[in-house]
Amino acid sequence: MAYKLKVEFTWGHQSRIIGLSKSNPSFYYPPPTTILGALAEVLAKRYELGEKPETSRKLIANLSKKLLALGLRPLNTIPLKYMDLNRIIAVKITRGIHYPSPKDLAGSFDAPARGKTIMSPLTEESPTIEILMVLRDDEFKFNGKKIVVDKEFLWDIHRLGSRESIVSVVDVDYSDKIESLHGVVATRYSFPVMSGVSIEGEIKKRWIYEIYVNPFDLREDQSILDYYLKGENTIAYKVPLMIVAREYPVIRVRVDKPMTAYKVFFKQIKTIIIGREG
Numbered sequence: 001m002a003y004k005l006k007v008e009f010t011w012g013h014q015s016r017i018i019g020l021s022k023s024n025p026s027f028y029y030p031p032p033t034t035i036l037g038a039l040a041e042v043l044a045k046r047y048e049l050g051e052k053p054e055t056s057r058k059l060i061a062n063l064s065k066k067l068l069a070l071g072l073r074p075l076n077t078i079p080l081k082y083m084d085l086n087r088i089i090a091v092k093i094t095r096g097i098h099y100p101s102p103k104d105l106a107g108s109f110d111a112p113a114r115g116k117t118i119m120s121p122l123t124e125e126s127p128t129i130e131i132l133m134v135l136r137d138d139e140f141k142f143n144g145k146k147i148v149v150d151k152e153f154l155w156d157i158h159r160l161g162s163r164e165s166i167v168s169v170v171d172v173d174y175s176d177k178i179e180s181l182h183g184v185v186a187t188r189y190s191f192p193v194m195s196g197v198s199i200e201g202e203i204k205k206r207w208i209y210e211i212y213v214n215p216f217d218l219r220e221d222q223s224i225l226d227y228y229l230k231g232e233n234t235i236a237y238k239v240p241l242m243i244v245a246r247e248y249p250v251i252r253v254r255v256d257k258p259m260t261a262y263k264v265f266f267k268q269i270k271t272i273i274i275g276r277e278g
Helices: 032-046 053-066 151-156 224-230
Strands: 002-009 067-074 077-085 092-094 097-099 113-121 128-135 139-142 145-148 167-175 178-181 183-187 197-204 207-213 234-240 250-255 259-266 269-276
Touching: 002 151, 002 259, 032 053, 032 067, 032 151, 032 207, 053 067, 053 139, 067 077, 067 259, 128 259, 128 269, 151 167, 167 259, 183 259, 183 269, 207 224, 250 259
Parallel strands: none
Antiparallel strands: 002 128, 002 167, 067 128, 067 269, 077 113, 092 097, 139 145, 178 259, 183 250, 197 250, 207 234, 259 269
16 A cells, blocks of 8 residues: 655644754654654554553554655755754753752753754745655554554544644655565655665665654564664665756665565656555
């Protein structure tokens, strides 16, 4: 099952590596795990599953088991990373004093630099990206309930990143016409650089690397913070950056087992995305 959605950003997003520093940079695009988290939030609301951390981890882990491919591409925007000062409440223990404390208001606040990413449009339209996700199938069991990933649910996604990272889904498409293939293919979507994937060359530049938590191997007993602190279960993703309006980055890749290139047909238009073999 393949789902394609177009997402407009209000201003950009804040998707940072958590737990390593107060002043950490944002990613260029929302990571795959953030997209799975946005979908998990929608499913939790639709099926009244609650918002406890253990419920969220279990739900995202179930989606991870079904996930075959997940990538994105810019349609008219270039991401610009920056850092600014933010006044935040300090939650800490210093010299035996628990903060925030009404007895020390000055010490109850902090002002670290925090990373953000502006999605700057290259056209007159709102900054927009396209997300493509391929699942093994669209249903699974969760706490005795049958959960179905309906394409209509994707319209409910309202943020990608922190609570300030507001987005609007403006188009959703669905297809079950999917073919898997190996060999040399060309794609416009971000993809994981894992065993079985080798870069043949960039057709239209520019492509960069970002390090994400592996979205294909998420476990119920581990949080995203656990993976980063332990330095495990992270992979490199090749990510496209759009420089000129309507010149979409394209890259040529050789794909062999255990990875697969998926050819997805949306209204007779073929789309190639790279993921793990199903």
